[in-house]
Amino acid sequence: MKYPIKKVSHENKQSTVSNRGMDLEEAINLTNQVYIDRDRAYIYKKPIPIQVVSVMYEKRSAAKITEAYYKIPSTTDYNGIYKGRYIDFEAKETISKTSFPLKNIHEHQVKHLAHITQHGGIGFIIVQFKTIGKVFLLDSRHVSRFYQRYLENSGDRRSISLAEFEEFGYMIKESYALRLDYLSIVDQVYFKET
Amino acid sequence: MKYPIKKVSHENKQSTVSNRGMDLEEAINLTNQVYIDRDRAYIYKKPIPIQVVSVMYEKRSAAKITEAYYKIPSTTDYNGIYKGRYIDFEAKETISKTSFPLKNIHEHQVKHLAHITQHGGIGFIIVQFKTIGKVFLLDSRHVSRFYQRYLENSGDRRSISLAEFEEFGYMIKESYALRLDYLSIVDQVYFKET
Numbered sequence: 001m002k003y004p005i006k007k008v009s010h011e012n013k014q015s016t017v018s019n020r021g022m023d024l025e026e027a028i029n030l031t032n033q034v035y036i037d038r039d040r041a042y043i044y045k046k047p048i049p050i051q052v053v054s055v056m057y058e059k060r061s062a063a064k065i066t067e068a069y070y071k072i073p074s075t076t077d078y079n080g081i082y083k084g085r086y087i088d089f090e091a092k093e094t095i096s097k098t099s100f101p102l103k104n105i106h107e108h109q110v111k112h113l114a115h116i117t118q119h120g121g122i123g124f125i126i127v128q129f130k131t132i133g134k135v136f137l138l139d140s141r142h143v144s145r146f147y148q149r150y151l152e153n154s155g156d157r158r159s160i161s162l163a164e165f166e167e168f169g170y171m172i173k174e175s176y177a178l179r180l181d182y183l184s185i186v187d188q189v190y191f192k193e194t
Numbered sequence: 195m196k197y198p199i200k201k202v203s204h205e206n207k208q209s210t211v212s213n214r215g216m217d218l219e220e221a222i223n224l225t226n227q228v229y230i231d232r233d234r235a236y237i238y239k240k241p242i243p244i245q246v247v248s249v250m251y252e253k254r255s256a257a258k259i260t261e262a263y264y265k266i267p268s269t270t271d272y273n274g275i276y277k278g279r280y281i282d283f284e285a286k287e288t289i290s291k292t293s294f295p296l297k298n299i300h301e302h303q304v305k306h307l308a309h310i311t312q313h314g315g316i317g318f319i320i321v322q323f324k325t326i327g328k329v330f331l332l333d334s335r336h337v338s339r340f341y342q343r344y345l346e347n348s349g350d351r352r353s354i355s356l357a358e359f360e361e362f363g364y365m366i367k368e369s370y371a372l373r374l375d376y377l378s379i380v381d382q383v384y385f386k387e388t
Contacts, residue, residue, distance in 0.1 A: 047265075050242075050246070050262070062263050064262075064263060065244065065259065065262040067258065068258075068262055069258060070256070079273065080280075081314065084315070118236070120275065121278070
C-alpha cells in the first residue's frame with residue numbers, strides 16, 4: 001500500500017517537462033486543468049478512499065481524524081466528461097524497462113473499467129514506463145484480457161509487456177502547453193478523428 | 195463539518211422502507227446496487243475527500259493515518275454512467291418542513307454540476323425533506339440559479355423553498371425493490387420517456 005501515501009506527499013511538487021522521470025500524476029493534473037480552462041473537457045481526480053476509524057471532536061476546531069487506513073480502491077483515479085461521453089481511467093507508473101506488473105492494478109479497478117465500457121463509456125489505463133520515458137494509453141478491453149491471462153496463469157505472464165503496449169496501446173506524446181495530451185489519443189481511438 | 199463523519203458511522207445501518215426518516219444515503223446506495231445487478235446503470239459513490247497530515251509506518255502492518263481532516267468537497271457524492279450519458283449528483287437531507295438551506299451545498303459543488311451540464315452530462319441534486327417524507331430531484335440549472343440568488347441576497351432567500359422544489363423539481367417515489375428509483379425520473383426529465 002505504498003502508492004497512496006506517495007501521492008499525498010508530492011501534490012505540490014515541481015518537475016521537469018520531460019516524460020523521462022516526470023511525475024505522471026502531476027502531469028495529468030496539469031493537463032486536466034488546461035482542458036478545463038479551455039472548456040475542452042471536464043476530467044478530475046477522485047479522492048483517495050480512506051477508512052476512518054476514530055475522530056476527535058474539539059469545540060471551536062475542525063474534527064480531527066486520529067486513526068484511519070488507506071482502503072483498496074474499488075474505482076479508478078480519474079473520471080469526467082469529454083464530448084458528452086463518460087471517461088474514466090487509472091494512471092500508473094513503472095520503473096521496469098520491459099513490462100508493467102499487473103499486481104499494480106486491483107481486480108476491482110479492472111471490473112470498474114469493464115462496467116464503464118459496457119455502459120457506453122470510455123475506459124482505459126495510462127501507463128508510464130518511467131525509465132525509458134514512454135507513456136501509453138491501453139483500452140479497458142485489452143486491460144481485461146491481459147488481467148484475465150494474469151489470473152489464469154499465476155506462474156508466469158504477470159505483466160503486460162512493453163511490446164504488447166506497443167501493439168495494442170497508443171503512445172501519448174508530451175507537449176509543452178499540454179503536458180500529456182491524452183485526449184488527442186482519445187480522439188483517435190474513440191472518436192475516429194486524426 | 196458534521197456530515198462526513200455521520201456518513202462514516204452509518205454505513206451498515208438498517209432502516210425502514212418508508213421515505214419518512216429513511217437514511218437517504220443508504221437508500222441511494224441500495225438502489226445503485228440494484229441498478230448494477232440489473233445492468234441498468236453504473237453509478238457509484240465517490241470517496242469522501244480527506245487531507246492526510248501524518249502517517250505512521252510500522253513493519254508488517256498497514257500504514258496508519260494518525261492525523262487527517264475532512265476537506266470541503268469540490269465535487270459531488272455520486273457519479274456514473276447511464277444509457278451512455280455521464281450522470282452526477284449530490285444527495286442531501288433536511289429536517290426543515292418548508293425549505294432546503296443552501297449552506298448545505300458548497301459553491302464548488304454547484305460549479306462542478308454546472309461543468310457537467312456544460313459538457314453534455316446529466317447533473318442534479320436529490321434533496322430529502324426528512325420530516326415530511328418527500329424526496330425531490332432538481333436539475334443543475336435550477337440549482338445554479340437558486341445558488342446565484344443565495345449569493346446575491348445574503349440577507350434573505352438563503353434556501354430553496356419546498357414550493358420551488360414542487361414547481362421546478364420532480365418528486366421521486368419510493369418503491370419496495372428499488373428504494374429510491376431516481377432513474378425513472380431521469381428518464382422523464384433527460385430522456386423524455388414516461
